[in-house]
Amino acid sequence: MPHYGDYQNQIYFAGLQGVTPKLPVDYATLVARAQAAMPPQVLAYVQGGCGDEHTQDWNVQAFHRWGMVPRMMVDCTARDLSVELFGRRYPSPLFMAPIGVNGICTQDGHGDLAAARASAMTGVPFCASTLSNDPLEDVARACGDTPAFFQLYTPRSRELAESLVSRAEAAGYQAIVVTLDTWVTGWRPRDLNVANFPQLRGAVLRNYFSDPVFRSMLPTPPEEDPKAAILAWAGVFGKVLTWNDLPWLKGMTKLPIILKGICHPDDARRAVDGGADAIYCSNHGGRQANGGIAAIDCLSAVVEAAGDTPVLFDSGVRSGTDVVKAVALGARMVGLGRPYTYGLALDGAEGAAHVIRSVLAEADLLMAVNGYPTIADVRQAGAVRQ
Ligand SMILES: Cc1cc2nc3c(=O)[nH]c(=O)nc-3n(C[C@H](O)[C@H](O)[C@H](O)COP(=O)(O)O)c2cc1C
Numbered sequence: 329m330p331h332y333g334d335y336q337n338q339i340y341f342a343g344l345q346g347v348t349p350k351l352p353v354d355y356a357t358l359v360a361r362a363q364a365a366m367p368p369q370v371l372a373y374v375q376g377g378c379g380d381e382h383t384q385d386w387n388v389q390a391f392h393r394w395g396m397v398p399r400m401m402v403d404c405t406a407r408d409l410s411v412e413l414f415g416r417r418y419p420s421p422l423f424m425a426p427i428g429v430n431g432i433c434t435q436d437g438h439g440d441l442a443a444a445r446a447s448a449m450t451g452v453p454f455c456a457s458t459l460s461n462d463p464l465e466d467v468a469r470a471c472g473d474t475p476a477f478f479q480l481y482t483p484r485s486r487e488l489a490e491s492l493v494s495r496a497e498a499a500g501y502q503a504i505v506v507t508l509d510t511w512v513t514g515w516r517p518r519d520l521n522v523a524n525f526p527q528l529r530g531a532v533l534r535n536y537f538s539d540p541v542f543r544s545m546l547p548t549p550p551e552e553d554p555k556a557a558i559l560a561w562a563g564v565f566g567k568v569l570t571w572n573d574l575p576w577l578k579g580m581t582k583l584p585i586i587l588k589g590i591c592h593p594d595d596a597r598r599a600v601d602g603g604a605d606a607i608y609c610s611n612h613g614g615r616q617a618n619g620g621i622a623a624i625d626c627l628s629a630v631v632e633a634a635g636d637t638p639v640l641f642d643s644g645v646r647s648g649t650d651v652v653k654a655v656a657l658g659a660r661m662v663g664l665g666r667p668y669t670y671g672l673a674l675d676g677a678e679g680a681a682h683v684i685r686s687v688l689a690e691a692d693l694l695m696a697v698n699g700y701p702t703i704a705d706v707r708q709a710g711a712v713r714q
Pocket residue numbers: 373374375387425426427428429457458459479507588610611612613614615642643644645664665666667
């Protein structure tokens with residue numbers, strides 16, 4: 329049976345022919361490469377966070393305060409990283425978190441399709457953002473046989489929200505991820521200092537411009553008057569959601585609803601009581617609120633409060649080790665964010681696939697060495713605060 333860890337052998341054997349990996353396998357070197365290669369404003373938008381970026385930095389640092397204890401004399405020659413979510417089996421806990429500017433991270437402007445192709449190549453599900461340079465239908469097709477999720481930025485117009493969700497359902501997405509923490513944009517000094525907000529320059533709004541309800545709100549089509557369409561987008565973008573909206577969100581679709589941005593156990597309990605199908609513990613990578621504690625330090629309490637309801641996690645995941653730690657702390661699935669987008673920026677779908685394969689290989693080999701042959705074993709072993 330092939331293992332994700334086999335990627336390591338592929339790299340070493342290629343080395344015998346004088347071939348080294350096109351992109352690095354570690355995050356620090358990857359970021360350094362991205363910093364040298366990406367257009368400065370796109371880099372600032374992807375790399376930056378809220379305020380002085382303490383929460384963003386702490387998301388990453390806090391992983392180091394959790395550790396795992398290896399077990400010996402366990403037969404780990406065969407490993408199974410698969411997990412179940414909503415009755416479907418996924419080959420690993422990893423998924424690609426929604427990144428609304430994937431579209432402008434490749435030179436051709438089709439980074440969403442490239443991200444989707446990386447998903448098809450690796451079998452790691454892609455959570456497509458509402459913010460996209462290609463329509464969600466095309467992105468779904470580019471995911472091939474790999475199931476995908478659709479992330480909804482709930483607009484102020486209910487009709488538009490319903491239209492986006494029904495399109496996502498028709499396109500074959502498996503779940504709707506409703507992001508709760510971004511009805512307004514957090515204070516982002518890197519972008520403010522260069523006065524750059526890509527959406528206001530017309531980037532990544534294709535799901536709106538292709539939507540019949542959005543188009544019906546405009547006196548002239550977006551192709552004829554893009555400025556007016558962008559202003560209309562700015563006016564409709566962010567609905568303030570409250571718990572009273574949960575029945576409406578649930579009623580919109582047959583698909584499972586995943587609430588993204590939950591960090592407090594009381595919110596997790598309310599979400600479960602309100603019928604959320606899954607909870608997504610995340611602080612948006614520290615891009616929305618500064619001054620918060622690290623997302624990984626919120627995870628255990630959220631998992632406990634969620635009971636049987638599955639909990640997804642992202643924010644600060646930089647390696648396969650981080651993925652295994654998040655699983656040990658109770659995450660059913662773990663989202664990779666900035667790292668795959670840097671891969672995308674450096675080498676398109678291949679680059680993102682390489683980053684994903686490196687993360688999976690490290691996770692698999694860690695499980696092999698630590699004596700955790702399955703995800704259930706990881707969960708059982710847990711992680712300790714050091
Ligand atoms: C450039 C960028 C754009 C993002 N766009 C979205 C988005 O459109 N929708 C969303 O729910 N989250 C978005 N996020 C948040 C990610 O889904 C995820 O929560 C975050 O990247 C996790 O932090 P990390 O990348 O530092 O691990 C974005 C993050 C980044 C870095």
